[in-house]
Amino acid sequence: MARTEPYESALDQIPGAHPYPRSSRYHDAEIGVHVQADGTEVRYAKRRLLPPIDQDTGAEDTTTHTVSSGERPDHLGQRHFGDVDQWWRIADANPVLDPAELTAEPGARIAVPVPGVFPGAGYA
Secondary structure, three states: OOOOOHHHHHHHOOOOOOOOOOOOOOOOOOEEEEEOOOOOEEEEEOOOOOOOOOOOOHHHHEEEEEOOOOOOHHHHHHHHHOOHHHHHHHHHOOOOOOHHHHOOOOOOEEEEEOOOOOOOOOOO
């Protein structure tokens, strides 16, 4: 896990500076504002697009994990990134719509992004 610079921590302390924590998959998402009929503004995270996976270099950007019985996506986040909330990085590297699909089949082999190599796999 990459180290957070002191100025980045300071920004995290400012209310509204980052609507999502640095570790969130939505941290870099563009924030939109919807104005309701009564004039109330509602902020929302715009659609998050996944980074393209280069099939030619994918093997260099990921390692393989064989799913064990009873594993959950949060287990994978803890095991590979040291943070249960980082399971989404593994979901991004695999063609799944539901994170539960990652660990639904014991023995399945899934890709795990290498921090700092796979787009979005490390803390920038």
